[in-house]
Amino acid sequence: MISLSSLTESGRILVLDASVIINMNATGCSEAILGCFPGKVVVTTNVAVELAHGRRNGHLDAELLDRLVSQGLVALHHLGPPAEPHYESLISGSARNTLDDGEAATIALAYEVGGVAMIDERKAHRICAERYPSLVVMPSIRLLLDPSVAEILGVARQIQAIKNALELARMRVPQEIIADLQALIGTDEMRRYPSLPRYIGKAGAD
Amino acid sequence: MTDANEKLSDGEVGERLRIAREEAGKTQSAAADAAAVARTTIVAIEKGQRRIRLEELQKLAVFYGTSANAILRREAVQLDLVPRFRKLAQDADPAVENASRLLNDLVRAEVELEDALGIRRPRNYPPERPILPGDVRLQAEQDAQELRDWLGLGPGSILDIVAVLDLQLGIRIYLRRLEGRISGLFAFDDRAGACMLLNANHPVERLTHTALHELAHFVSARQKPEVLADDAPGASREERYADTFARSFAMPGRPVCQRFAEITAGQTHLTRRHVILLAYTFGVSREAMVRRLEELKLARSGTWDWFQSNGGINGEHVLQVLGEAAERSAPSIEGRALVPHRLGLLAREAWKRSIYSEGQLARLLRLDRHEMRQVLDGAEAEESEAHDFVKLSH
Secondary structure (H helix, E strand, O other): OOOHHHHHHOOOOEEEOHHHHHHHHHHOOHHHHHOOOOOOEEEEHHHHHHHHHHHHHOOOHHHHHHHHHHOOOOEEEOOOHHHHHHHHHHHOEOHHHOOOHHHHHHHHHHHHHOOEEEOOOHHHHHHHHHHOOOOEEEOHHHHHHOHHHHHHHOHHHHHHHHHHHHHHOOOOOOHHHHHHHHHHHOHHHHOOOOOOOOOOOOOOOO | OOOHHHOOOHHHHHHHHHHHHHHHOOOHHHHHHHHOOOHHHHHHHHOOOOOOOHHHHHHHHHHOOOOHHHHHEOOOOOOOHHHHHHOOOOOOOHHHHHHHHHHHHHHHHHHHHHHHHOOOOOOOOOOOOOOOOOOHHHHHHHHHHHHHHHHOOOOOOOOOHHHHHHHHHOOEEEEEOOOOOEEEEEEEEOOOEEEEEEEOOOOHHHHHHHHHHHHHHHHHOOOOOEEEEOOOOOOOHHHHHHHHHHHHHHOOHHHHHHHHHHHHOOOOOOOHHHHHHHHHHHOOOHHHHHHHHHHOOOOOOOHHHHHHHOOOOOHHHHHHHHHHHHOOOOOHHHHHOOOOHHHHHHHHHHHHOOOOOHHHHHHHOOOOHHHHHHHHOOHHHHHHHOOHHHOOOO
């Protein structure tokens, strides 16, 4: 699979969903990670509203987003008329074919600007594959596993960031990326995190 | 792919917006300000006479504390329990408002997830018994006995009233931690059926009494919502009926008389020990037991007050008589979970089947995303462990 850093180098905008901001916050080094990607990083105002809900329980994801915006690492984007038809089609209809506002806005904007939708929700990946096959959709773990992150943070810090996201934010990792994760952090370590699918690799692999 | 048949009509959207606004306790004027439109526009939208614009919908959804998807999702269930409870009181009561909102949210989420997963919850409701003119206590006693017989409960105590109401009658019953003075709520909705919310902070004996009190309202006037709170007026015929029904159901006359006779045989005075053993046998509080003995003329009127003014019957006395058995299992496990366990299981299944996303479920269950992830933890590992050997047959 093509790396995220190469996509951003070619000018693709990264559109982050709430799930990604939550995971980034848990890593403890979100600024450094996002700084690894040369392109523009955007979050919709719908996602900002959603993150603000977590404030009542003391979660600081909305504060992180404010900080990233003030540092110029992330730009807030209010969904405009060009993306609205996609957004509306993603929130209106049966449960199976719709998403919540933040998830839908992330996809609609990414599709509109030809960017990369960064979203963990597997249902969102399924809907995108069915309705927006040309859209590049990636989960948070792709950001964290990117070679540029290892290069700039160093492997030890990269591993710690991933462990933090798995432990503190219960980051989800799609089955198809589990082998990559296992190669980096090891099978025994992976068993500690209930958000992960069970990895059945080669016998003795670790 | 979303097709035209899946989308709601303007009338359906308008009706949902009206319910969402009333649930949030907002006026049409306030909604108009929030959406930057005239009040007449809100009126027209709610009547389905004008299609809402996406921008307006997003503003209203945020203002009502919901999401645009929760309004436009076909399966979304709209309940009006909150405004119905609001109408019960003259003045706004934040504790009742919070509890009724919680009940509304739990029922709405459960019904929507059941529908999405194709689950039909069986109902086995007894006939309604409206309160008639005449002695209300006598009616309550008779109706309680009739329902016990209808349920086939026999003369024994009810050790788990929640299971009886849930499994035998099909009442939706939730144990959640509520503000101390709120004991429970009851409401009936044509689609969702009978629903109860009980305060999981209360000891099991009090919780049982609350459940039976609400059961009395279900039996006598099920269309009317009801709140049982410490400071609620209790002198009405409906409340006297409900209290007597609850006592009679938990402590049926004949079995109490029989047990009382056995336990006091050959003795000259009623003692704390008798009260403690009887209360334990019927799973009720000491006060409820003594009041029932007074009602059945097995003890003089004023006996409870006499005990109270002569040292009371406290936890230490109970420990002396019952030892460790005094510790009945509290409903705290269910009450402390982020969401009721059944609802959590429905949410996990809906997520596993890719019917609902994490964001949709978080909104539906009124959780933040961290809490929702906690509810979903382990779901993917379960999927990879799903083996035919443990496949369910239904």
